[in-house]
Amino acid sequence: MMEIERQLLSGLDQALLALMILVIMFGMGAGLTPEDFRSALRRPRGMVIGFLSQFGLMPLIALGLAVLLDLPPALAIALVLIGCLPGGSTSNMFAYFARGSVALSISMTAASTLLALVMLPLLLELYTSGFAARLDAELRAAGEDATFVIPRVNIIISLLLVLVPVAGGMILRRRSPGWAKAAEDTAGFTAIIVILYLITSAALRHGGLYVSTPWQIYTGAVGVGLAGFLFGYLMSGAFRLEPRFRRAISLETGIQNGPIAFAIILLSFAEPVRSQMLWLAILYSTFIVISSSFITLWYRRVGRIDDELHRNNRVHQRLFGEAFQTRYPEALLPPKLRRIAHRL
Amino acid sequence: MPLNRITAPNLAALYEKAAATFADLPAFATRRGPDDWEPLSFQRLFERGRDLATGLIDLGVEARSHVGLLADNRVEWILSDCAVQLCGAADVPRGQDTTPDEIAFIYAHAGCSVILVENAALQKRLLSVRDKLPDLREIILLDPDAEPAPGVHPFASVEERGHRLRADGDRRVEERMTDLRPDDLFTLIYTSGTTGEPKGVMLTHANMVSQIENIPLDLTYRDRVLSILPVWHIFERVFEMITIAAGCCTYYTDKRRLADDLLAVEPTFMGSAPRLWEALHRRIRKRVAASHPVRRALFHTARFLSHHYQGSVFFLTGRRLLLEPPRPVRRAVLTLLHALRWLLLLPWYGFFNAAVLERLRQGVGGSLKGTVSGGGALPLEVDRFFNYLGIPVLEGYGLTETSPVLAVRTPASLVIGTVGPPIPGTELRIIDPETDDVLFPDPSRADAGRGRRGEICVRGPQVMRGYYRNPQATGRVLRDGWFRTGDLGLMTWNGCLRILGRCKETVVLSNGENFEPGPIEMRLRQSPLIDHCMVVGQDRRHAGLLVVPDLDGLRTAGFGIHDLAAAAGDEVVRRRIEQEIRRRISAENGFKSHERIRVFRLVPEPFEVGRELTNLQKIRRHVVEERHASLIEEMYPGAGDNGGSRG
Incomplete structure (x- = not known):
């Protein structure tokens, strides 16, 4: 079994991580306007399905994987925590390049971030109490004298703390859209650099960690995102949503807000549980970037025709009047799109 | 690459087949306001073209005759082209910047008896040379807002007359269409090119159909093409024919509105000059x-x-x-x-x-x-x-x-x-x-x-x-x-x-060394200070250059210059441009020593389209050499005896 003897991240690493969280959440806020929250209410169908997918499906997928792979309790809790997180601004960028609905993606990010204040503690309570009891027993057996419980209050406080820079970003956006854009770019870039730094620094100081980490943990870290993409797509398909909404919901479901996970773990959990949880969060954050890139390339390809039709319809309505309906001759369209081409 | 487009034995049949295949999809769109455009569907394009063709036949347009089309990009242009093809005739297209002399030469040479003109200005220009056009019988005015001169038919009246005739069972268009052969002309384009007198290029339906079938461009019915080049130029023309064969919509814009229209139309494709x-x-x-x-x-x-x-x-x-x-x-x-x-x-x-x-x-x-x-x-x-x-x-x-x-x-x-x-x-x-x-x-x-x-x-x-x-x-x-x-x-x-x-642009110096002026001019045009330039030096001792400075560029560089004449007389500007030439046409940039510019002159007036420049902004060397002969001579003092110029 994997053992993390020393602290996974040094004090400097942790400080860097905290800074990264601050910058990224600020950048996320800089990309949001109050309008995004309001418009979320105006497309209830997509939002409800997105909500079911993010807070219904995704935690269950994480739980299922944790049970199926028989993960040690600390890692199981981390995996479920990741499953319960709201979406991040990364998903908006991926949705854009995957020809998904960026508006829906942004609305879902905004709404889920707010809803997480209630949903996250609730879901954790519901799905992790079993793991928490096991962890408590293990820790006692190992001679620790403290009891382990899920730190509900701390989690809510961490979430609130994380929302402070988001609000700051939104205020900047209101004051100066130009600077807000720069903040968004900086945030994205910072995220990549810090993740790369954390991976290398972890590899240098705990080189054996990669090898000693059993396959179940890798499978869990990679699988939770992939399963999120798959089930998010299938569910929105079952509700007959348009392809570009399906792609947005799929990505939004699989891509979680990694920085919030780091914030919660750092602020609410103590060693030795903390290091184990952090390790899973690092693995998830790394692999999700890679798997999202591949999924995005794939969506980009399969979504070409419906996206082109959508853009064409939108331009036609803008230029020729809202009432204009582009009537595509059936023979030209791929069979799947025949019924819906004009209203994409 | 599979080409997602239709084909037909001739362009008249292509218009018909496009209407049958793409029906209500928009074929062309024209701008009325910033976000207010008017579409014309493939179906309506063919129907209106057919009415107009009937009207033209009634006005005396014969099969295989030449019909003048003096207009720039607008939806009536494509309607006219469709109609001329359906008549089994060929059009002779030219645009706004055609001079009265060119109009007289081209339409007399082509023997046009019917000419469609775009607007009041062109109508006036055409009428001013009417006595030089003995074959000309009928003129049709495209612009619905312009006042037709006495005897000139408004576009709408010809279309309407055709519509009534067809309603009464006129089927002459169908006869003309079945009569079309692939080697009949679809157009006769007069090129003014970079040298000499206009020549009428005879292009057949088979020529254009082969282009539609062979040009590997991935255009589909989902694309939007922004059109900015003059449609009477063959480059834009082939583009429009391919958009018709592919079922995508062409949006007409012009240079002044390009930036806005790029954002409004979100084109997926665009054809343009460099x-x-x-x-x-x-x-x-x-x-x-x-x-x-x-x-x-x-x-x-x-x-x-x-x-x-x-x-x-x-x-x-x-x-x-x-x-x-x-x-x-x-x-x-x-x-x-x-x-x-x-x-x-x-x-x-x-x-x-x-x-x-x-x-x-x-x-x-x-997009x-x-x-x-x-x-x-x-x-x-x-x-x-x-x-x-x-x-x-x-x-x-x-x-x-x-x-x-x-x-x-x-x-x-x-x-x-x-x-x-x-x-x-x-x-x-x-x-x-x-x-x-x-x-x-x-x-x-x-x-x-x-x-x-x-x-x-x-x-x-x-x-x-x-x-x-x-x-x-x-x-x-x-x-x-x-x-x-x-x-x-x-x-x-x-x-x-x-x-x-x-081939003919190659400049041969008097010492026998030769070079291509193209790369030198292209390099110099990259400079923000230079709008246009032309290298000279045929039969001279060394290469010389005529420069039209870029006024915006000069202003950005801090010169308080308001016109080209002032710039040409300003010694500081001269020195600044000299530096620019030295820096760009240097050995480091791969220019040989005989390609180096030894002398240059600033031209006190801009090169203009229709005069020094073709519509695609290419330099007409012979025109520049003629107009600015004195400046060129100035660069080569005492060279009068061996200063032969090229024809």
Whole structure:
């Protein structure tokens, strides 16, 4: 079994991580306007399905994987925590390049971030109490004298703390859209650099960690995102949503807000549980970037025709009047799109 | 690449088939206000064209006759073209900037009895030379807001008359259509070219149909094409015919509104002359230079990354300029290095592509899948910029005489510095312009003659029937089906055509050394201080240059100059431009010593389209030499006896 003897991240690493969280959440806020929250209410169908997918499906997928792979309790809790997180601004960028609905993606990010204040503690309570009891027993057996419980209050406080820079970003956006854009770019870039730094620094100081980490943990870290993409797509398909909404919901479901996970773990959990949880969060954050890139390339390809039709319809309505309906001759369209081409 | 488009034996049948296939999809759109455009569907285009054709037949338009069409891009233009094709006639198109002399020459030479004119100004110009047009019987005015002169028919009345006739059972259009043969003319285009008197290029339905069937452009019914070049020019014309065959919509814009319309229409495709890309390139650079330092740094990082990343991508996908036979060992080593560089840059490029380059692409509408540049060579820097930015520039090559496309890049064979491989069905030879020996393809050589320079000759279904009523000129360029383009070129090792210049443009100095003015002028035009320039020096001791300074550029550089005459007289401006020329035409930039500019003069007035410039902004050398003869003489004092000029 994997053992993390020393602290996974040094004090400097942790400080860097905290800074990264601050910058990224600020950048996320800089990309949001109050309008995004309001418009979320105006497309209830997509939002409800997105909500079911993010807070219904995704935690269950994480739980299922944790049970199926028989993960040690600390890692199981981390995996479920990741499953319960709201979406991040990364998903908006991926949705854009995957020809998904960026508006829906942004609305879902905004709404889920707010809803997480209630949903996250609730879901954790519901799905992790079993793991928490096991962890408590293990820790006692190992001679620790403290009891382990899920730190509900701390989690809510961490979430609130994380929302402070988001609000700051939104205020900047209101004051100066130009600077807000720069903040968004900086945030994205910072995220990549810090993740790369954390991976290398972890590899240098705990080189054996990669090898000693059993396959179940890798499978869990990679699988939770992939399963999120798959089930998010299938569910929105079952509700007959348009392809570009399906792609947005799929990505939004699989891509979680990694920085919030780091914030919660750092602020609410103590060693030795903390290091184990952090390790899973690092693995998830790394692999999700890679798997999202591949999924995005794939969506980009399969979504070409419906996206082109959508853009064409939108331009036609803008230029020729809202009432204009582009009537595509059936023979030209791929069979799947025949019924819906004009209203994409 | 499967071409998602329809085809037909002639253009009249093409219009009919497009209406049957694409029905209610918009075919053309014209702007009425910023976000207010009016569409015309494929169905309505054909129906209205048919009514108009009936009206034209009733006015006396015969099968195989020539109908004048004096107008720029507007929806009535395409209706008129459709109608003329349905009449089984050919149109003789020219635009707004045609001079009265040219109108008189062209329409008399073509023997047009019916001419459609666009607006009041052109109507006036046409009427001013009416006595020189003995065949002219009927004039039709396209613009519904203009006042028709006495005896001139408004467009709507001809269409209406045709509509009534058809309602009463007139089916003459159907008879004309069945009577059309593939080798009938569909158009007669008079080229003013860069030299000499206009010549009428006879293009047949078969010529144009072969272009529709062979040009490898991935256009579909989901695309939007923004049209900015004059439609009576064959380059734009072939584009419009392909959009009709593909079922996509063409949106008409003009230079002044281009920036807005790019954002409004979000075109997926655009055909343009190099000048537009140069201007767009300059505008982006300017905007970047004026932006916040952080964003500027981001831009330059992105540009640096994309340059190296895409450089490797182009190399690894076999799309680099191969001017010499490939050397296997060298290639293997380079492939390895490029693969390494590609892998290293991939994540960084991925991020900057998403965060920075995408925003630049948004600035040109965001949906552009590709652009076609034709009618002149694109400067290397601009070419690279757009290609590496992720907007493929499909540079093509052709002449009016070849309807026009001979070769064009495709995404798979996008070799920067070439115009791509010849299109299917086109045979190409490189010959020695002096001896007519075939340099490529030469079966006696192992390399088949790749890399050898000479005049480009072509044979194929797109080559014109000849010049109208000008067998002499036809005989000079067309022998045994082979057309001599008058352009110098070579074939690269990966099968792409590289254009080197005009045969006749080659400047031969009095000491026998020669050079191509094209690359020098292109290099200089990249300067923000230079709007246009032309190299001279035929039979002179050394190369000289005429420069039209760029007033905006001068102002940005801090000169308080308001017109070109003032600039020409200003010693500081002169010195600044001299520095610019020295810096750009230098040995470091690959110019030989005899190509170095020794003398230059500032031209006190702009080069104008229709005078010094063709519509595609190419320089008419003979006009410049004539108009600015005194400036040229000034540069070569005491050379009166050997200062022969070219014809």
